[in-house]
Amino acid sequence: MSAAQPGAAARLLVLLQALLPTRLLSRVVHALAHVRARPVKNALIRIFVTRFGVDMREAAEPDATAYPHFNAFFTRALAPGARPLPEDAHTVASPVDGTMSELGAIDGTTLIQAKGSHYDAAGLIGEDAGDFRDGRFCTIYLAPWNYHRIHAPAPLSLTAWRHIPGRLFSVNPVTVSARPRLFARNERVVALFDCAGGRLAVVMVGALLVGSVDTVWAGRVTPPHRRRPSPAIPARGRYAVGEEIGRFNMGSTVILLATPGLLEWSGGLGPGAPLRMGQAIGTLGGAEPSAAAGRPSGHDIARS
Template sequence: MSLARLFALIQYPLPHHLLSRLLGRLADCQQPWLKNALIQAFIRRFEVDMDEAAEPDPTAYATFNDFFTRALEDDARPIGEGVVSPADGTLSQFGPIEAGQLIQAKGHRFSAMELLGGDGEAARRYLGGSFATVYLSPSDYHRVHMPVGGTLTEMVYVPGRLFSVNAATTHHVPNLFARNERLVCHFDTEHGPMVMVLVGAMIVAAIETVWAGQITPLPRGDVQRIHFGTPVRLEKGEEMGRFKLGSTVVMGFAEKLDVDGLAPEQTVRMGQSLGQLPH
């Protein structure tokens, strides 16, 4: 048995939510000696470049979470043409949505309807469309931005597990992104409907949006849908949310995304052009 498969298997019995919430409390600790030690250890372990941060002094952050979700300098991520990457990370998979299925990893597909919380009507909007998945590792910048401009129409919280979403787990846990806790954000854009799914993961203490603040963790229960009477408009490149520790964003488009010379498992940066959608 490979180490990757063993890593995936040992996650099944773990108390995902309990571990994540306990570590979330640690990450929100404001004791200077503790939070500074955590931040400095993290910077050394992952070789974090603080020169591009809006606040380059690690000790200036009130908590580890504040450091982890730090802002960058205004010119650190130029915004490219067409559809741009919503985050720094790895473009793990992309392609057409065929028969309502998305690629998770080689040999693994999952259902768009399940990803969207069992909403068949929403899933039908993306039949014949395309998707792209960006994985944010712990060392990446952890704010999520708009790949194109759009108006928020609905937000859906979907409860679930909190498996890790790294490469080892995506290759060995079926339906991973449709199993984990997630936040589904539906937008109207000039290219038609777009959905951005912020997927929770092991040790992710919370998911936030710019229009509603911290959303997760919520008490586990049913799918919760929130409609917005007042439009929330966000332009391409604007921040839309953030992860408190690393996770994954799955984007869905009603049209085919013409990808610009990229390959699965390629490193991307927020604002980098991914491709073009028809108007």
Template sequence: MSLLTRLTYVLPHRALSSLARTLAYSRQPAVKRWLIDTVTAKFGVDLSEAAQPDPGAYESFNAFFTRELRPGARVPDDDPRALLMPADGRISQCGPITTDADGGGRIFQAKGQSFTVAELLGDDDAADAFRGGLFATVYLSPKDYHRVHMPWAGKLRETVHVPGRLFSVGPDAVRTVPRLFARNERLVCHFDTDFGPMAMVMVGALLVSGVETVWSGVEIPRYGDAVTVKDYRGEHVTLERFAEMARFNYGSTVIVLLPAGVAALAPSLTPESPVRLGERLATLS
């Protein structure tokens, strides 16, 4: 375990993330430009793909970080049976949701590390729908496009805001922090699709100053100690395949859950493999 990961056990996660949010939304020219220039240089951000390639044109660092892509920069796989990669980044892990000794579903995190679907979703009953299904965990680094899109068309049923820690979700933390994704604060989005339920889990991380959705705006930060469920049945929130769903205000992770027997993951997907929005995530059976 690296020194930074060890420090995250004792650092004031929410205070640091609140400070990061203040800086990210600052419109002070010197502050925003320093942040934009630092991240662009350190992580090799490709602004040629952005709808606005001029770094000086963004009103804040957050506006830069959640920038739109220029039209045509990403296109969906043209196979109508393909479920799409929801974001740019790299695969942390993907594969079958296995069955644990108690009969529940379990998701592989890294060698020696795993967590249950019920822990991730914050709901035992909701986890039942994904027993024997598939998962894909996609890590977004600071250089990546930070908007998350729909793998498949779906109607929003409910969201579940699960408070928690804000550990880093970098590679060292994923390898060494037990049940990382089930411990961090997250927003679980449940969709109904023509093949059954689909869950999209937006996982917060250290210095992530927010998660926003296209249907309700800012969802995190809204720090609290209780799980908050919003029921969208009857609200008719329907998103098409490849449509924008949500965005991160700093690098983090999105986890896609699919039920059993509906799809096969793309065989090219392996841990650490780079991926781009719109590529094939899985193929419907």
């Protein structure tokens, strides 16, 4: 099947991003987002809340100006009960708030990026791609106004993770449709987990102005930006469904990959569907592992 050709405006947008000093822009935005001067950080927060209609009633701290800097506001915690979690141990929950971009079966090791556009799992996650041959995947886009912490979609046991440097193209739908292999080009953190009846990969993809990704097991992974991919780093951690495992310091994308037979997606779920963290998106096969059952146990980001 031939790929659908993106429009001239989309191609121009991709070209512009290719010419921009995206890492420099990311560093500038990162520094601005951590300014503690009250006039600056309060102005940034108020503009953002007004522009995107942020509902602060969902936040653990509803006073937007109480946060020490913009990034603390942007990665704010939710109030208890704001995102109900599934009671059934075999239900797979959305790990984030966002929009479902794509989901379905992995064809061999090929994933859908957008209509008529594909990329390979090996380019996305590296040497572990073979484990996910003919498995399942989904891609969830986080817009700037979404809640930006990432949570375990099922009871998980961390086995390894790696950081893969790359570009910082935007991951908005227009750019995704026009830039081949976008998710395998952008900077990303890949986490590998064991769960009931198989393995799950959670890929946290960086984007334009999103040069900072944190995890609960390694703290701030980037910045600093590195030139070479890290090898798979063995790690251990047990995470209950709904427990925080990471966060983006601006909007981006999360991709889930599951080994064959591990899960089936919920009926009626498709591209364009809005999601809230904790919402049921699939069913997990096999028996619940004793390693990571139950409710969140309070892991938090180790700050560097």
